[in-house]
């Protein structure tokens with residue numbers, strides 16, 4: 330072997346070692362910045378569980394905002410509603426909590442959970458006829474479900490709620506996102522909702538917690554409701570999603586009676602959920618201001634939106650109590666729009 334050949338071999342050898350070291354280094358950097366990449370692979374999506382905010386929020390500085398967001402969702406009235414000490418942060422106008430509808434702090438299937446929600450925004454919103462972000466969606470519930478006023482995007486409260494939702498949405502297997510999203514399906518009955526039947530179901534299934542007058546129970550008037558009100562002054566307003574009979578029926582089917590119904594084992598039939606949803610929505614409640622500006626493109630209004638104007642000729646009564654299939658068919662025929670709610 331000549332000297333220059335030997336030198337060539339040595340150079341190659343050193344070059345190889347260098348390349349190898351650089352590769353190892355890059356790999357370590359990758360692991361360092363993506364710590365869960367391998368641990369997650371071993372979790373079978375079927376065994377996956379959403380994070381539990383009670384036990385899983387780390388007790389460090391970084392997660393302080395997440396913890397605060399959790400508290401806001403669970404005790405909205407105390408921290409950002411009528412009971413808040415600082416009048417400036419009384420954004421919610423009623424004493425409901427987000428989790429009265431988004432059960433178990435938004436971790437339960439069948440009640441529009443927050444698990445994965447951050448991954449779905451921004452999205453197109455018919456109510457505003459534009460691309461909307463998560464903060465705008467949260468304010469949609471603030472102004473309607475919570476009968477309050479929009480929180481500034483830069484407020485600590487808004488940032489905290491979003492931080493909490495982001496935390497819940499981390500690492501959700503794609504297979505699980507759909508399962509945790511939205512409500513369960515309800516076959517839309519081909520009849521008008523029957524308030525007499527609704528009252529019978531209410532008496533049998535709901536009265537023991539929400540009471541005959543629909544005001545629920547609040548044993549300690551300085552604390553949140555034990556059982557939240559369904560109508561009257563201290564609940565969601567007439568512009569809320571829950572005020573649509575079809576949306577309320579979907580929520581009720583999977584979630585009520587509380588702790589008896591589940592998304593995969595509902596207690597009421599679709600028709601029962603429909604009649605009782607109409608019953609609870611037949612009573613007076615707070616009125617949202619300027620409801621006529623909702624859905625700038627009126628064709629996109631859900632069929633059971635109980636307030637006008639509509640582009641169709643169906644009566645306000647029919648938009649509130651059905652029967653809905655004729656309205657659904659009309660939009661399909663007239664505009665080729667397939668409505669599900």
Ligand code: HEC
Nearest residue numbers: 425426427429430441446466467470474475511565570571
């Ligand atoms: C009275 C019941 C009720 C309350 C209280 C309520 N919401 Fe909602 N929320 C709903 C309904 C119903 C929907 C779905 C509406 C629809 O389908 O159009 C929804 C949807 C949402 C969504 C979108 C979910 C998704 O998967 O796209 C977010 C985010 C949200 N709410 C946040 C909140 C927050 C934060 C609070 C408390 C400040 C709150 N909500 C209080 C009933 C409620």
Ligand code: HEC
Nearest residue numbers: 428429430433534535538556557558559581585586587605
């Ligand atoms: C065992 C008690 C119980 C029964 C029975 C029950 N609920 Fe509820 N309901 C609750 C509780 C508790 C919440 C709030 C959940 C939370 O904060 O975790 C709630 C929330 C609700 C909400 C959303 C919040 C609001 O104020 O609008 C609606 C709507 C509702 N229930 C309707 C019904 C209907 C309809 C029935 C009968 C089919 C029913 N519930 C039966 C306990 C009950």
